[in-house]
Amino acid sequence: MIYNLDTHEGREAFTDRLIAAEAENAELRKDAERYRHMRKSARFQDRNGPGLYWYLPRLDHDLPSGVRLDNAIDAAMKGVKS
Numbered sequence: 001m002i003y004n005l006d007t008h009e010g011r012e013a014f015t016d017r018l019i020a021a022e023a024e025n026a027e028l029r030k031d032a033e034r035y036r037h038m039r040k041s042a043r044f045q046d047r048n049g050p051g052l053y054w055y056l057p058r059l060d061h062d063l064p065s066g067v068r069l070d071n072a073i074d075a076a077m078k079g080v081k082s
Contacts, residue, residue: 034073041076 001017004010063071 033077034070037073037077 003014003017005014
């Protein structure tokens with residue numbers, strides 16, 4: 001996208017897009033940190049067939065599994081038992 005920075009509207013649109021991109025980047029960094037933590041702490045188990053397994057805590061039953069997984073990883077990264 002091209003912004004006309006000579007106009008107030010152009011500068012405002014550019015600033016809005018920059019803020020949105022920074023927020024998106026922060027979310028992507030958090031996901032990357034979670035992935036790196038999972039990869040670093042994964043343990044191979046030969047249970048129900050070979051592979052890597054992660055078990056979600058039994059808390060937060062009302063949340064989607066992806067949110068529960070994010071919460072569990074975030075707690076593990078902080079050294080908190082979930």
